[in-house]
Amino acid sequence: MSDVYSGFDLQFIAGKWQKGNSNKLIQNINPYTQQEILQIPGASQADIDSVYQGALTAWQSWSRSSVEERKTCCTRLAEVVEQRREEIISWLVKEAGGTRLKARGEVTAVLGIIAEAATYPERIVNTQLKALEPNQQSWVYRQSLGVIAVISPWNYPFYLSMRSVITAIATGNTVVLKPSSDTPITGGLLLGKLLEEAGVPAGVMNVVVGSSSEIGDYFVEHDIPKLVSFTGSTKVGKHIGALAVGGRCIKRVALELGGNAPLVILDDADLDQAVDIAVMGRFLNQGQICMSTNRLIVDASIYDQFVEKLKIKVENLKVGDPSLEDTLVGPIINEQQIKSIHALIEQGKQDGARLIISGETQNNVIPPHVFIDVDPDTSLARNESFGPILPVIKAKDEAHAAILANASEYGLSSGVCTRDHERGIRFALGIDAGMTHINDITVMDHPNAPFGGEKNSGLGRFNGGWLLDEFTRTHWITIQEVPKQYPI
Incomplete structure (x- = not known):
């Protein structure tokens, strides 16, 4: 392994590290x-033209690379990530x-997605x-798309970038x-270094x-990218989707957006286990996770x-310094997010919810805030807080809990706690969401x-064969072996 990486003030374009041509500086805090x-001279629109052209040129040969070449790329990358884990x-x-607990988990998740990606070259088969x-003869060929544009967020930057990139x-893209x-x-330039080192x-x-x-x-x-993969807020995702589909060149989109994950505690749940699940699912990474438990819905009897x-x-x-081993709740990413979280806390108070745990913000660290007796029609229940705020809502019974769980414009992750696994499955299948976890945290990938x-x-x-379908295209080809007789 070479020395610790440096040169993070440059753009990575067509295999070269070069200064961005914008007059705007990106201040990294x-x-x-x-x-x-450090400060990074930003990329300009001319740089975007250059980088897309370079990627398109590289695709001409990479799309024809062998299965072994692509598998070797993944294997080498995993080795480099493992060697540089602490860095x-x-x-x-x-x-x-991110706290050290979260950071370790993020690197482990990246190694998992690289291992899955290593299976893709052999899974691209013609039928x-x-x-x-x-x-x-009638055949369906599966081919790479071309150049893929990836826009990644700041909350799990290393993993959520690598998930699409690798x-x-x-x-073959x-x-x-x-x-x-x-x-x-961590969301971009570090990946460039790692993949460069991987060859x-x-x-x-x-x-x-x-x-x-x-x-x-x-x-x-x-014009060049064929697909835009975006992970981030619903507001921005809608804008990106409109640009990708409504522009001169229609593009595919893969959009992983916001959430308002409910965790439902049914009347037969193991309460100690349910509390552990709720706390880890809400306060991991300060609640800055799209799958984070955003609402607790608890049966009135318990x-x-x-x-x-x-x-x-x-x-x-x-709570506090993220570099310490036992810290669970660290800093919020920036001042804009802090203002948004503070506003939601104040609105919760005005709406009559009872604040039973709170604390003062220091060094961008907002301590956990727990509200109980939350009205399900207020902002605490309906908005994605993306911070260490936990609203607790009382449900009359299981049927009412199901109604509350679905009372959201979002439908990403969800959870339910119950000792009866069959009951849990029945309840989960009634939630309008992409994912539901029974007796576990809502944060899972x-x-x-x-x-x-x-x-x-x-x-x-994303993931598995589902993402394989997103990132490739199908091409139907027929071969007429004996000339047809047409009615002309």
């Missing part, structure tokens, strides 16, 4: 210490504000269909990655960092007992399982 990490974890703590006409590359300006290194050919992997106001729309509307246990558990959480949501939580599915 440690969210806990508020110290500047990556340190960056995730410093730049993304012969039954021919419906005499003397004819899948695209393993399926080339990639242009635009990470969040809050996490340009990926020049132009197959590209990273541009820039201001969304300058290059955001242009990045999506550009409500008071559950709330008392929940209060004790949350009061004992370690397996590389071989379909990840995605319903309603305003997005389009398409």
